[in-house]
Amino acid sequence: MTANPPPNSKRPAKRVGIGARPPANPHAEAWIRQGDGDALNKGDTYTARLTLDITPAMRSRIKVSAFTQGVTVADVLRALLEREFPEHRRENTP
Secondary structure, eight states, rough: OOOOOOOOOOOOOOOOOOOOOOOOHHHHHHHHHHHHHOOOOHHOOOOOOOOOOOOOOHHHHHHHHHHHHHOOOHHHHHHHHHHHHSSSOOOOOO
């Protein structure tokens, strides 16, 4: 259904169709799916999102620390958590 323009409109009533989808190019599809080399490496490791509430002051201190180290906040927090909770931790046994 094409809507007619108001009588005083200067635009003609014209309906433009969208053309057919171009045929798929297997080489282009493979290139798109390949993505960035870094993205593939990041996908090798399973990750899970962790959300926690902190004060704005704590968030600011973390951000400043990350900035001065030249890394992201996520990198700083991952390193901190890895130090505190290493994969192979010795248990303190009496």
